[in-house]
Amino acid sequence: MRIVVVGDVLLDADLSGGAGRLSPDAPVPVVDVDVVQRRAGGAGLVARILQADGHEAVLVTVLADDEASGLLRAELDGITVVAGPSGAPTPVKTRVRASGQAVVRFDEGCATPPVPEATDAMLAALDGADAIIAADYGRGVLANEALRARLEVLAGTTPVVWDPHPSGAPPVPGVAAVTPNLGEALRFADVQGTGTRAAAAAADVLLAAWGSRAVIVTMGDHGALVAAPGLLPQVVPAPRVDAPDPCGAGDRFASALAVGLAQGAAIDAAAQQATEAAAYFLASGGVGAMARQDEDVPQQLPVDGLDALTVARRTREAGGTVVATGGCFDLLHAGHARTLAAARRLGDCLIVCLNSDESVRGLKGESRPIIKQEDRAELLSALGCVDAVLVFSESTPENAIARLQPDIWVKGGDYAAEDLPEAALMSSWGGRTVTVPYIPARSTTKLAAALARVG
Known part of the structure; x- marks a missing residue:
């Protein structure tokens, strides 16, 4: 798929190292820089994604x-x-990190430049795209009148996603979607307030002002609000992730949204895909992980385990205890909820290893599962005691446990150590296997039989 990104570029740099002492001439930390990472920022990051x-x-x-x-x-x-030629210095934004914590950012060459010229080659490159992303970072590329005129024409036949900037030009009329974050939307619309109500009010103003086919207000971990003329606003929830650095999330959202629209998805479905893509981007380490992949480090694990593995790693890094349990969890019931709640109280995070549909069929027969794995995972994730879900396809969870290496593995019921092969695996890295009380009166088999009688 050919996606054209048009907009401002800049150079991002990260200086990282330890900070174990203070400067003798000022009460500030001394960062012993041992890693320097550079990457394309702005529209360049969107293209790289x-x-x-x-x-x-x-x-x-x-x-x-x-x-x-x-x-x-x-x-x-x-x-x-x-x-084309910019007529201004290259903007450079450098962040200094001490032991993983951002300390300061300093900018060079970031004064407002004159609006650059658009060459014939730049205009011609817009033609033939499956989708176009206008990535405005306030440096004037998208204020060029020739570019704007061409984008307005193309918006009639090509999905154009416009990611605006407070210092940039307004979107051209007719684009498929404009994607301000909540703070930007409130500022553009001159609306006061917070949360979903304020986002909806701002989106109404911006739809009228910009003449776009949709306005999507991204709201961080609260998801995104999709507004289109004549329709009620729709809130798209975001997957729960723990990501201290949100850098690049908006670029990932815009890129995934454009791809979804180019593939023919409706605006709400494309927004859902984009929200999930941005969440997983942050959960996998965001722009930092992209830089590490360029250095030939091991590839990220599949998405079904990405969130769980990230939760486990960050819990360990914070000195916490990782707890895991497993099962089919077909027809989630009160017994499951009590067992999971008890398991969560044993540590600082709880990860559920969930049998896939194929695994459940192998264990319980072709009539099971009653609920498909995506829905079972979503129901488990919605419980306040569950921090992440890892789906596995084997008949037993040993491989999933080996990937997670939890500190505690929890089973519901009465078991002897020899009954649980995972107990020996857990002990190989110093982990422990424990049990919590099981409630025999509640069972999936009994619920399934009751449903069959009334079905």
């Missing part, structure tokens, strides 16, 4: 002729770049 997803990414932008631009071009290697 699309390329990582396997799409043909074309970047239409302007570039300077300075040292920072050389570093930026290196970070754009492998992406088709159609660039």
Whole structure:
């Protein structure tokens, strides 16, 4: 799929290291920098995300002729770049991290530049796209009148997703969707308030002002609000993730939204896909993980276990205890809820290893499961005592346990150690297997039989 990204680019840099002492001349930490990571930012990051997803990414932008631009071009290697002259220095944003914690960011070359010219090659590169993303970072590319006129024409036949900026130009009329975050939406619309009600009020104002076919207000861990003319606003919930650094989430959202629209998805379905994509992007480490992949580190594990593995890792890093349990959880009932709640009280996070549909059929016969694995995982995740779900396809959970390496493995009921092969596995890294009381009066088999009688 050919996706064109048009907008402003910048160079992002992260300086990371330990901070075990204070400076002798001021009460500030001394960061012993041991890692320097650079990456393309702004529209360049959007293009890089699309390329990582396997799409043909074309970047239409302007570039300077300075040292920072050389570093930026290196970070754009492998992406088709159609660039005119910027007439201004390359903006560089550098973050300093001490022991994983952001300490300071300093910006260079970020003064407001003049609106750059659009070359004939830049305009021609917009044609033939399956979708276009206008990534405005307030540097003037999307204020160019020739580019704007061409985008307005193309919006009639090509999905255009416009990611606005407080210092940027307004979207052209007719684009498929504009994607401000909540703070931006309130500022653009001059609406006061917080939360969903304020987002809906701002979206109504912006739909009328911008003339777009939809406004999608992203609200962080509260999901996104989708507004379209003549329809009630729809709130798309976000998967629960623990991500201290939200950098790049908006770019991931815009890229996934554009792909969904190019594939023919309705705006609400595309917004759901984009919300989930942004959440998993952050759960997998965000832009930092993208940089590590460039350094040939092991690839991320499949998405079904990504959230669970991230929860386990972060709990350990914080010095907490990782608790896990497993089962089919077909027809979730009160006995399950009590067992899970008891397990969660044993540590600082609870991860449920869930038998896949194929695994349940192998264990219980072709008539099971009654509820498919996606719905079972969603029901479990909705419980306040469950922090993450890991789906596995084997008949027993040993492989899933080995991936997680929890500190405590919990079973409901009375078992001897020899009855549980996972007990020996747990002890191999110093983990323990324990049981919690099981409630025999509640069982999935009895519920299924009762449903069959009334069915």
